[in-house]
Amino acid sequence: MLYDTRPNATHKIRMLQKISTHSGLNMRQVGGALLVFLSAVCFSSKAIMVKLAYRYHVDSVSLLTLRMAFSVPVFLIVGYLSKANKGEQHTEINAKDYFWLVLMGFVGYYLSSLFDFLGLQYITAGLERLILFIYPTLVVVLSAIFLGKPISRNQFIALGLTYAGVLLVLVGDVHTESQANMIKGGLLIFISAVTYATYLMGSGQLIPKFGAVRFTSYAMTLAALGVFAHYLIAGQHHLLQLPMPVYGYSFLMAMIATVAPAYLLSEGIRMVGAGNASIIASIGPISTIILAYIFLGEQVSFIQMVGTLIVLAGIILITLRKN
Numbered sequence: 001m002l003y004d005t006r007p008n009a010t011h012k013i014r015m016l017q018k019i020s021t022h023s024g025l026n027m028r029q030v031g032g033a034l035l036v037f038l039s040a041v042c043f044s045s046k047a048i049m050v051k052l053a054y055r056y057h058v059d060s061v062s063l064l065t066l067r068m069a070f071s072v073p074v075f076l077i078v079g080y081l082s083k084a085n086k087g088e089q090h091t092e093i094n095a096k097d098y099f100w101l102v103l104m105g106f107v108g109y110y111l112s113s114l115f116d117f118l119g120l121q122y123i124t125a126g127l128e129r130l131i132l133f134i135y136p137t138l139v140v141v142l143s144a145i146f147l148g149k150p151i152s153r154n155q156f157i158a159l160g161l162t163y164a165g166v167l168l169v170l171v172g173d174v175h176t177e178s179q180a181n182m183i184k185g186g187l188l189i190f191i192s193a194v195t196y197a198t199y200l201m202g203s204g205q206l207i208p209k210f211g212a213v214r215f216t217s218y219a220m221t222l223a224a225l226g227v228f229a230h231y232l233i234a235g236q237h238h239l240l241q242l243p244m245p246v247y248g249y250s251f252l253m254a255m256i257a258t259v260a261p262a263y264l265l266s267e268g269i270r271m272v273g274a275g276n277a278s279i280i281a282s283i284g285p286i287s288t289i290i291l292a293y294i295f296l297g298e299q300v301s302f303i304q305m306v307g308t309l310i311v312l313a314g315i316i317l318i319t320l321r322k323n
Contacts, residue, residue, distance in 0.1 A: 032271025036280040039264035044287040046257035047125035048295050050117060053249040058242055060117040063250060065231040065239060067113075068224035070254030075224075078263070079217030093209050100206055101215070105222030108199020113223070114230070115192035122185025124298050129288035130169055130311055131189040136278065136318050137162050138197035147201075155318060162314030168307030212266040220262065278319040282312050 053063055120128055137159050143149040151159075170182065207215050231239070269277045285308055292298040 028271055029276075032268045033276070033280055035264045035268035036272065036277045037283060039261040039268060040281040040284040041287045042256050042261035042264065044129055044284045045291055046253055047120060047128050047288055048291045049249045049253045049257060050120045051125050051292075051296055053246050053253075054121065056243045056246050058246050059236060060114070060121060061227075061231055061234050062236060062239055062242065063246070064113055064117050064227050066242075066247065066250035067253050067258060068227045070251050071258045072221055072224040074255075074259045075217040075220045079214055079221065082211060082214040082217060097206060097209055100202060101210070101218055102222055104199050104202045104206065105219035106226050107195050108203065109220055109223030110226035110230075112192045112195040112199065113227070115188045115195065119185045119188030119192060122181040123189065125292040125296060126285070126289040126298055126300065126304070126308075127169060127182075127186070128189050129285045130166065130308060131186060132193050132196070133282075133285050133311065133315060134162055134166065135193045135197045135200065136315055138194055139200055140318060142194075142197055142201060158314045158317035160314070161317065162311050165307040165310030165312075165314060168310065169304050172301045172303035172307060212270070213263065216262050216266060220258075279316055282316055282319075285312065 050063065116128070116132065140149075140151060140155055140159065144151050170186065203215065203219075210218065265277065265281075268280075272280070289298075289300055289305075289308065293300060
């Protein structure tokens with residue numbers, strides 16, 4: 001008796017479904033990786049636009065206020081649409097959750113942005129991005145101090161690599177900045193990184209309840225309120241009397257370096273996962289160095305580039321260890 005060895009129609013369909021699913025997953029991963037990459041590049045452009053705006057002698061609080069004024073309407077609209085979306089159902093939210101949301105918005109976006117803008121008055125854009133980028137190591141250290149999470153041997157190695165790389169970059173940056181300015185600016189940016197790391201630790205419990213888009217929209221809006229209050233208390237009421245290029249840079253900063261990367265990153269994480277997104281986002285410091293060279297004329301020494309690569313190695317090692 002002869003048997004038909006050709007695959008039947010059902011088998012063919014299953015094979016095509018498997019191929020289609022595999023291809024779909026690959027395209028999803030590529031698309032997600034591209035979103036995270038674009039997010040990192042957009043985020044890295046913020047320091048460039050801040051430095052360009054500072055050439056017109058605008059103070060950091062006024063510049064930060066303009067950035068928030070241009071971006072907060074978008075966050076309000078997206079937050080409202082996210083809330084109205086019936087498909088976005090999350091766990092029940094109570095008053096305590098809203099309290100922590102306010103606190104995270106204040107710490108993670110208001111304080112972090114304020115110290116960042118202040119620090120950029122004293123150091124280069126490339127050094128700023130590199131110091132900010134150590135926040136994953138700060139999450140590890142803060143988790144060990146406040147949550148009792150032990151630091152593994154690999155994490156100790158990663159911490160050593162990261163901070164050794166930062167020291168190398170600082171040594172290489174001495175000739176471009178005065179020592180006093182470098183220390184002052186570096187300390188302000190480090191505080192910004194600490195506040196952002198604190199925000200990341202706290203937001204992990206809130207994002208599952210609010211949803212990533214909704215949480216980002218609410219946190220940014222609350223941070224904007226803090227910035228507006230700071231501006232009013234500071235008494236520097238000359239927001240409508242600044243040079244026109246300052247408004248242009250502020251608008252670009254709001255759209256390209258604030259709104260767009262926030263949502264690109266959220267969607268990218270959803271598609272490729274937080275671990276993969278963290279590794280892809282490692283392009284941030286390199287992107288800032290390239291943009292700073294093109295638009296600001298900042299020179300990069302061999303020692304600085306080596307230090308940057310060492311920092312990236314440490315951050316990637318910590319990220320891989322987590323995942």
